[in-house]
Amino acid sequence: MEGIIVQNVFKFYGTAKEASFAALKGVDMQLNPGEYVALVGESGSGKSTIARLIIGLEKATSGHILLDGEDTGGWNYKSWRSNRKKIQAVFQDTSGTLNPRLSVYQNVEQALVNLTSLSKKQRRERIFELMVLTNMDRRLLEVPTRQLSGGEQRRLSLLRALSIRPDYLILDEVISGLDLISADAVLKVLEKYHEEYSCACLFVTHDKESAYRISDRILEINNGKIMREAIKN
Numbered sequence: 412m413e414g415i416i417v418q419n420v421f422k423f424y425g426t427a428k429e430a431s432f433a434a435l436k437g438v439d440m441q442l443n444p445g446e447y448v449a450l451v452g453e454s455g456s457g458k459s460t461i462a463r464l465i466i467g468l469e470k471a472t473s474g475h476i477l478l479d480g481e482d483t484g485g486w487n488y489k490s491w492r493s494n495r496k497k498i499q500a501v502f503q504d505t506s507g508t509l510n511p512r513l514s515v516y517q518n519v520e521q522a523l524v525n526l527t528s529l530s531k532k533q534r535r536e537r538i539f540e541l542m543v544l545t546n547m548d549r550r551l552l553e554v555p556t557r558q559l560s561g562g563e564q565r566r567l568s569l570l571r572a573l574s575i576r577p578d579y580l581i582l583d584e585v586i587s588g589l590d591l592i593s594a595d596a597v598l599k600v601l602e603k604y605h606e607e608y609s610c611a612c613l614f615v616t617h618d619k620e621s622a623y624r625i626s627d628r629i630l631e632i633n634n635g636k637i638m639r640e641a642i643k644n
Contacts (some may be wrong), residue, residue, distance in 0.1 A: 412480050414611070415442040415465060415498075420474030422460055422490055422635075434460045436635040437474070443611040444578065449622030452632035453503060458615045461632075464585040465613070467499040472554045478579075496526045499572035503584040505564045508571065509558035515547075518556055519571050526575050541570045562593030573604055583615045594619045598625055 412612070420438045425431035435457045442448050443632050452458040463469045465476055467483060476483050478498060508519050516538060523534045527545075542549050545566050549557070559567060565585060572580060582601075584595040598621060604610060616622055631640045 412477070413476075414446075414479070415613070416475075416477040417441070417461065417465070418445055418475040418477070420464065420471045420476065422457075422464065422469070423472045432486060434635055435464075435471075438632075438635070438637055440637060442579065442611050442613050443500065444611050445603060446627045447612045447614065449614045450628035451616060451619055451622045453617055457635040458468065458617075458632050458634045459583050461612065462500065462502075462581050462615050466581050467582055467594060472495055481555070495575055496575055498575040498579040499570050500581040500583065501565075501572050501585050503565075503587050505568040508568050509556050509564060512555070514555055515559070515567055516552040517543075518567065519574050522571050523574055537574055541574055544573075544581050544603055545570050546596060559578050560593075562596070564591070564600060565589060566600065568614045569600060572601075573610075576608060577610060580610050580612045581615070582612060585614075585615065586600070586618065586621060586635050594621070601625060 417438055417440045420435055421433065421485070422435040423431040423433055438461060440450075440461075446620070450458045458471070464471050467486065471484065478494065497607070510521070513521070516605060519541070520534050521536050523529055523537065529537065538552070539549065547563070547566060547570070551563070555568065556564065569585065586597050589597065601612065602625065605612065614622060614625055623643065627643055630637050631639045
């Protein structure tokens with residue numbers, strides 16, 4: 412079955428000497444191909460934990476996460492690497508995905524070299540195409556990433572993920588902390604990209620207004636449980 416399926420997932424944190432904290436308590440959810448789903452919740456609700464489990468940064472304590480029918484629970488680094496073209500993520504903190512020493516162009520091209528078979532000319536064409544899509548000035552391509560503003564770094568991280576043209580995109584608080592203009596720019600990029608490529612997206616946020624704007628379905632999480640679901644008309 413295609414899509415991302417989360418089945419009865421629990422996640423506990425703690426050690427044998429300390430009381431375990433239940434971040435997730437039997438979560439069930441699904442992201443279908445081409446669908447935009449928002450996962451909405453306050454800080455500490457468990458929404459970012461789900462994002463980290465789906466992308467493989469952490470493992471569930473119990474339960475299953477399926478990616479196009481394959482259980483990712485037993486995947487090792489090599490398995491995840493071979494599937495990075497299929498699933499990409501963008502987090503609020505871009506330090507894990509962007510190399511501040513490299514230029515904007517080098518950061519994006521590095522992902523294309525590692526995860527696609529595009530030629531040098533094709534990589535350049537795709538980067539230019541995405542610069543237009545993200546409304547970023549092409550002159551920024553030669554600028555060291557560390558010189559970008561927070562909003563520009565967030566859009567660059569998104570551009571880097573989109574350059575792969577993944578089937579699934581996991582976005583964790585990508586507009587949190589941005590000013591209204593920068594946040595709107597990020598949302599417009601996502602809307603344009605979805606119209607053009609039909610990439611499925613899990614939009615993790617505490618912002619209900621943005622969730623409603625961008626999503627087909629909205630899941631609300633609280634205290635580690637999915638409490639309700641709404642479908643946008």
